[in-house]
Amino acid sequence: MEINKIFAAIVITLIIVVGIGKLSDIIYKVDKPSEVAYKLEATEDSSLGTKTAESSVDLTALLALGDISHGETTFKKCKSCHSIKKGGKNNIGPALWGIMERKAGGLNDYKYSKALVAHGKKWSFEELNGFLLKPSTWIKGNKMGFGGLKNDKDRASVILYLNQNSDNPIPLP
Numbered sequence: 040m041e042i043n044k045i046f047a048a049i050v051i052t053l054i055i056v057v058g059i060g061k062l063s064d065i066i067y068k069v070d071k072p073s074e075v076a077y078k079l080e081a082t083e084d085s086s087l088g089t090k091t092a093e094s095s096v097d098l099t100a101l102l103a104l105g106d107i108s109h110g111e112t113t114f115k116k117c118k119s120c121h122s123i124k125k126g127g128k129n130n131i132g133p134a135l136w137g138i139m140e141r142k143a144g145g146l147n148d149y150k151y152s153k154a155l156v157a158h159g160k161k162w163s164f165e166e167l168n169g170f171l172l173k174p175s176t177w178i179k180g181n182k183m184g185f186g187g188l189k190n191d192k193d194r195a196s197v198i199l200y201l202n203q204n205s206d207n208p209i210p211l212p
């Protein structure tokens with residue numbers, strides 16, 4: 040008799056546990072994230088800013104996608120390492136006020152990697168586009184720990200924002 044009671048108690052408990060599991064499956068089904076959101080993001084990477092063997096970058100078309108206020112928002116990704124303010128200090132990365140037309144690796148009070156100094160170019164729309172698309176391949180061996188901005192609008196916007204944060208913003212190409 041005792042054994043039967045215990046057995047019945049176990050069975051009832053099992054039924055309740057399984058039942059709750061099923062029920063919560065039904066309740067939470069709606070909230071499960073769908074994969075579609077990720078797929079959409081992945082297809083946003085387009086090739087407008089990518090240099091190919093036959094054609095150089097169409098900077099005019101690329102920059103036309105940009106928007107300074109969107110650039111300010113996107114720059115949040117850079118802020119952990121870079122100051123953009125006039126008179127801003129070097130951080131993990133060098134201060135970026137007036138970066139346009141400045142020589143790469145051009146600040147005296149920041150310790151750049153040899154690779155960046157050896158690059159020997161001025162920051163132009165084209166150089167910034169190439170670098171920000173994929174820092175590690177544009178200047179091999181540089182020490183900026185950032186994967187790049189693959190999205191054309193984000194990249195174009197940040198470039199416009201960088202240009203704007205300067206004593207002398209240069210005209211768009």
Ligand code: HEC
Nearest residue numbers: 117120131132133143144145151152155181182183184185
């Ligand atoms: C994890 C930190 C980090 C993040 C995030 C980061 N950077 Fe940098 N950045 C650096 C470092 C470090 C350097 C110096 C690289 C070297 O000396 O090789 C650098 C260098 C640069 C330079 C060259 C500056 C010069 O004086 O020549 C530019 C331009 C730049 N970063 C722009 C950006 C932008 C725009 C973003 C955001 C989209 C960004 N960085 C995100 C760390 C970072």
